[in-house]
Amino acid sequence: MGLTAPLIMLEGAALKIISANALKEGHPLWWTGAAWSRDIEMAVHLEPAKAQAVLDARLKADATLIASGELEDALNRRGETLRRQAIRAVGPTVRPDLHRVPEPEPMAFKKAA
Amino acid sequence: MYLPSELDRQIIQDRADQYRDQVTRRLSGVMSEDQFKPLRLMNGLYLQLHAYMLRVAVPFGGYSASQLRALAHIARKYDRHYAHVTTRQNFQFNWIKLSDTPAILDLLAEHGLHAIQTSGSCVRAITVDPYAGFARDEVGDPRYIAEAIRRWTSFHPEFTFLPRKFKIAISGSPEDRSSFRVHDLGIQLIEQDGELGARIFAGGGLGRGPAIGVEVVAFSPMKDVIGWVEAILRVYNAAGRRDHLYKSRIKVLVASLGQDAFCQEVKAAFDLGAPTRPRLDAAEFEAIRKAFQAPVFEAEPHRPRPLHDTSAPALTNAKAYEAWARIMSIAHKVPGYVGVNVSLKRQGGIPGDIDADQMDGLADLAERFSQGELRNTQNQNIILPHVRQVDLPALYAGLCELGLESANIGRASDIVACPGMDYCQLASARSIPLAQLLSERLAASGLDEEAGAVSIKISGCVNACAHHHVADIGILGVDKTDTDYHQIMLGGSAGPDAQLAKVMSKALSTDEAIEAVIRVLEHYISIRIDGEEGFAAVLRRVGLDGFKGAIDGAA
Numbered sequence: 001m002g003l004t005a006p007l008i009m010l011e012g013a014a015l016k017i018i019s020a021n022a023l024k025e026g027h028p029l030w031w032t033g034a035a036w037s038r039d040i041e042m043a044v045h046l047e048p049a050k051a052q053a054v055l056d057a058r059l060k061a062d063a064t065l066i067a068s069g070e071l072e073d074a075l076n077r078r079g080e081t082l083r084r085q086a087i088r089a090v091g092p093t094v095r096p097d098l099h100r101v102p103e104p105e106p107m108a109f110k111k112a113a
Numbered sequence: 114m115y116l117p118s119e120l121d122r123q124i125i126q127d128r129a130d131q132y133r134d135q136v137t138r139r140l141s142g143v144m145s146e147d148q149f150k151p152l153r154l155m156n157g158l159y160l161q162l163h164a165y166m167l168r169v170a171v172p173f174g175g176y177s178a179s180q181l182r183a184l185a186h187i188a189r190k191y192d193r194h195y196a197h198v199t200t201r202q203n204f205q206f207n208w209i210k211l212s213d214t215p216a217i218l219d220l221l222a223e224h225g226l227h228a229i230q231t232s233g234s235c236v237r238a239i240t241v242d243p244y245a246g247f248a249r250d251e252v253g254d255p256r257y258i259a260e261a262i263r264r265w266t267s268f269h270p271e272f273t274f275l276p277r278k279f280k281i282a283i284s285g286s287p288e289d290r291s292s293f294r295v296h297d298l299g300i301q302l303i304e305q306d307g308e309l310g311a312r313i314f315a316g317g318g319l320g321r322g323p324a325i326g327v328e329v330v331a332f333s334p335m336k337d338v339i340g341w342v343e344a345i346l347r348v349y350n351a352a353g354r355r356d357h358l359y360k361s362r363i364k365v366l367v368a369s370l371g372q373d374a375f376c377q378e379v380k381a382a383f384d385l386g387a388p389t390r391p392r393l394d395a396a397e398f399e400a401i402r403k404a405f406q407a408p409v410f411e412a413e414p415h416r417p418r419p420l421h422d423t424s425a426p427a428l429t430n431a432k433a434y435e436a437w438a439r440i441m442s443i444a445h446k447v448p449g450y451v452g453v454n455v456s457l458k459r460q461g462g463i464p465g466d467i468d469a470d471q472m473d474g475l476a477d478l479a480e481r482f483s484q485g486e487l488r489n490t491q492n493q494n495i496i497l498p499h500v501r502q503v504d505l506p507a508l509y510a511g512l513c514e515l516g517l518e519s520a521n522i523g524r525a526s527d528i529v530a531c532p533g534m535d536y537c538q539l540a541s542a543r544s545i546p547l548a549q550l551l552s553e554r555l556a557a558s559g560l561d562e563e564a565g566a567v568s569i570k571i572s573g574c575v576n577a578c579a580h581h582h583v584a585d586i587g588i589l590g591v592d593k594t595d596t597d598y599h600q601i602m603l604g605g606s607a608g609p610d611a612q613l614a615k616v617m618s619k620a621l622s623t624d625e626a627i628e629a630v631i632r633v634l635e636h637y638i639s640i641r642i643d644g645e646e647g648f649a650a651v652l653r654r655v656g657l658d659g660f661k662g663a664i665d666g667a668a
Contacts, residue, residue, distance in 0.1 A: 024140060024212045026164035064142040067160055067211070076595035083595050084534060088162045092535035094463055094545045098193055098208075 015074040016051035017043040018058065019085065020066040028088040029066065031058060036065065039102060040081060040089035045074040114175045114486045115260060116406050117225035124267075125222040128229060132156050133215035140212065155235075157228025158214055161538050165209040168231040169221060170238040171489055172263055173245065173256045174202030176226075178476040178485040183224040185472035191217055196472065198457055198465040200529060200580055201280075202240050202489040203231060207536055229267065234275045236266040236346070241283045242290045243490040246408075247452055247498050249444045253302035253309045255285035258338055260401050261393050265339055272346050276353035277361035279346065280318075292491060292607035294326050295319055295583055297363045298345055301609065303332065311338045315345050316367030316375070317611075319577035324364040325611045327372040329379055335398065340390040344382035348375070408484045408499045410447045434509050437520040442505070443496070451502055453483070455495040455512065456519040456527065461553045463545050464530040465493035467517075474515040482508045491580070492529050494522065525560065525567045525634060526552040529580065533573030533590060534597075540573035542590025542597040547571055547623050554627055555634075564634045567648045571599075583607040585648040586630055587614040599626040603633070603660055604652050615657055617664045629664050636663035 017040075018031035029036040030043035031054065037043070046054065051071050059069050076082050081089070091099040117125070135152045138144040157168040169184065176184075184204055188196050191213045192206040199205055209217070221227055230238045239262060241255040242248065262281065266272060272279075282296040293299030299314040311333045317326025333341050349363045352370075367375045383390075443452035455475065457465050467475075475495065479487050482504045483497035490496060500508060512518045521527050528551060531537065533544030548571055555561040570584035581587030587602035598620035605614030621629060640659070641651050652660070 021160055021164075023146075025210045026160060028163065059146075063145060064140065067146055078595070080595070084162070087534060091163060092545075093543065094535050094549065 014048065015045040016048050016071040017045060017074045017085070018051055018055050018069065019043075019072050019088070020058070020062075020069040023065055023067040026067065030089075031055075036062070038100070040085060043074070114177055114406055115172065115256070116404060118404065122222070122225060125225070125227045125229070126219075128156070128227065129215070129218040129222045132218055136211060136215050151233065153211075153214075154232040155229070156214075156218065157231035158209070158211070159232065159538075161207065161536055162534075163536065164207065165211055165214070166536070167206045167209045167214065167217065167228060168199070169204045169206070169226060169228050170231045171203050171226075172238055173241045173259050174243050174489040174491075175245075175256070176487055176489075178479040178487065180224050180226055181472050181476040181479070181487060183220060183226065185469040185476070187217055187220060188469040188472065194470075195466055195468040197532065198467065198489050198493045198495065200491050200493060200531070200578060201238065202243070202491060203238060204489070205532075207532075230263075232278075233273075234277050234279075235273050236262075236269075236275075236279045236281065239263055239281045239283065240291055240296075240491065242285055243488045243496050244290060244443060244452060244498075245285060245488075246405075247443075247445050247447070247450070248286050249446045250286045250288055251446070252287075252304050253285045253335075254402075255283035255291070255300070255302055256405060257398060257401050258300065258302070258311070258335065258393075259283050260404065261339060261398070262342055264401075265342075265391060266346075272350060275346070275350055276355045277358075277363075279349070279363065281342075287609070289608040290491075292580065292583060292611070293317075294609065294611035295323070295580070295607060296326065297349075298342065299326050300338065305332045308334065310334050311341075313338070313341050313345075315379070316364045316372075318362050318364040319580055319582050320362070321359050321575050322364065322368075323577065323582045323613050324368060325613065326364075327367060327375070329376050336392045336394060337390075339393055340383055340386060341379070343386060343391060344379045347382045347386070348378045352378070406486075408486065410450060410499070411501070433518075433520070434506060437509055437518060438505050440520045440524075441522055442502075445499070447499075449502055451500055451505070453497040453500045453505070453508060454490075454522040455497060455517050456521055457494050457517075458521055458527050458552065459516065459519050460526065460556045461549050464528055464548050467495075471515045471517060474511070475517065478508060478511045478515075481511070492527060494527070521561065523566045523568075524562075525564050525569055525586075526555045527568075528552055529568075529570040529584070531571070531573050531578035533571075537573060537578075539576055540590065541575075541592040542573050542599065544571045544573040544579065544588075544590055547588065547590075547597070547599060547626060550623065551627050551630060554631060558631065560631065560634050560638075563638055564648075567634065567637070569630065580607070581605070582613045583611060584614060585652075586633060588626060588630075589616075591620050593620050597623050599623065601626060601629055601633075601664060603657060603664075604649070606649055617657065617660065629666070632663040632666060633660055636660060 032042040033044035139149040159166045197205045239259045282291040282293040283300040284291040285302040295317040301312045313330040314326035441454045488496040528548045530544040530548040534540035568584045570579045570581040571588040572579040572581040573590040583605040601618040602614035
């Protein structure tokens with residue numbers, strides 16, 4: 001545990017997820033590898049170089065679907081979803097009444113070419 | 114309050130029409146995000162963690178009951194039933210859809226409102242003393258010169274693309290309630306030999322590298338104020354850094370040139386601009402003054418009653434009313450009237466948030482008791498500026514029905530907090546949970562009442578939107594191993610003799626920060642003289658070291 005776990009965490013921290021906001025509605029989205037989803041659990045973890053290439057491609061291909069795009073660390077050093085991303089995924093921690101209620105199926109409105 | 118002219122309305126509607134076309138082109142793909150982003154920002158539309166955020170300008174913090182109802186309608190129809198009052202006296206909506214924004218801007222325009230100058234590298238919406246026009250210590254109403262500057266800077270082609278944003282604050286009183294020393298440009302109206310004029314400062318600012326503005330002009334006649342503002346903007350526009358985001362504010366330019374050299378540059382620009390210098394002559398000034406709807410005061414304000422009258426039939430809790438009237442009333446220049454603070458700092462609540470029903474209810478109360486006028490303050494509260502003392506009990510009863518009766522203005526629980534990581538893309542830590550927990554703790558411990566006037570301001574990052582550098586107790590959020598941590602600072606103050614707070618602690622967890630603040634307040638209470646010495650006075654007397662033990666838990 002003492003040796004293995006930190007190594008796994010460091011590897012996890014190096015991987016990236018691709019995040020964006022929906023152009024029309026503004027809500028957060030994550031790239032699943034095949035589509036954009038509102039569910040961060042569906043986000044694909046990629047090596048940084050690969051993630052950047054995918055992001056560049058999506059920004060071009062999905063210009064009328066997303067307003068922005070960025071790479072974020074997939075996990076923090078404790079192996080958890082980054083706090084900022086976790087808050088984006090759910091809603092403000094101070095307004096649980098406004099938290100997102102996930103749809104039965106992830107909202108994927110754009111299949112990858 | 115300012116009444117938009119037909120020209121104002123036409124300009125606002127024209128801008129809304131342009132924006133509708135821009136959104137259409139963006140949604141259809143004709144315009145790229147890179148092309149669209151600066152345009153949406155010029156209309157106050159940011160992209161935050163959960164959605165678009167629309168910042169609505171409230172020039173000089175003042176607005177009408179009918180405008181507040183329009184904002185409540187936006188909150189209900191296009192947002193999630195609430196709005197947020199910012200430290201720049203504006204309103205923000207946090208859950209906006211891009212596709213709804215053209216309709217929202219149309220609605221705002223219909224009510225003389227807009228989002229112009231709420232973002233971008235331009236002169237931002239000007240802030241003034243929220244007591245403007247009714248403060249007893251006022252030498253001149255700061256709103257008139259603010260409006261003159263607004264008219265002159267709006268869409269000014271020379272100053273639309275400055276190196277960075279440019280914030281102006283104006284005070285009309287010796288006591289500062291606008292923090293003019295920590296703005297890019299600060300103006301304090303003063304009298305000299307019976308003439309009203311302005312003392313002008315530049316190079317102040319909070320955020321990264323906070324700085325206190327330096328005096329550029331000791332006394333300017335009112336007619337020349339715009340000329341001096343033009344000269345300062347011109348020097349900044351020409352010499353301000355555009356190569357480095359964090360070095361682009363005027364405070365960096367002033368620091369790099371030095372006060373004397375900067376002032377010389379400004380004087381040269383002022384002289385050079387003399388032939389075409391914009392002047393504010395008496396007729397123009399009078400026209401601006403007339404654009405503000407003057408309140409109508411009764412000469413004999415109805416059966417004079419003591420300020421803390423408890424005889425109104427609606428009152429069920431006379432003791433609470435008495436405390437509220439004492440703490441929340443503001444001395445008014447007209448006998449028989451008071452200004453009334455409405456606190457948006459309910460115990461355990463979110464500082465600055467107000468829901469749509471409260472907005473509608475407050476609009477009704479403003480019409481009944483304050484000539485339909487309201488103000489936002491830099492401390493994220495609201496003021497009803499012209500209330501007859503005789504109406505205080507009925508107003509209190511109305512506020513109680515809305516849940517807006519908190520009596521804590523200026524106290525420790527009147528915490529200013531930025532949205533922090535719960536909403537903001539830039540934040541390093543959450544601010545609101547700390548504010549909520551701290552306000553509950555202060556109330557439960559009785560410290561809030563015992564400590565009296567102490568300011569606490571919590572920012573979620575170095576951008577300092579909560580102005581933590583100028584608080585008695587400033588708290589800065591930092592990110593440490595992806596967890597909320599906070600640094601505590603002491604000894605800041607705005608005002609003519611502004612001082613920046615000094616860092617007093619290492620990064621503390623939220624629980625540790627709360628305990629440290631509690632210890633600081635307990636220590637302050639234990640060493641203040643006669644139970645009345647103010648927090649800043651105690652700090653001056655004992656020095657920061659006198660509080661180190663309280664911060665560290667060793668006192």
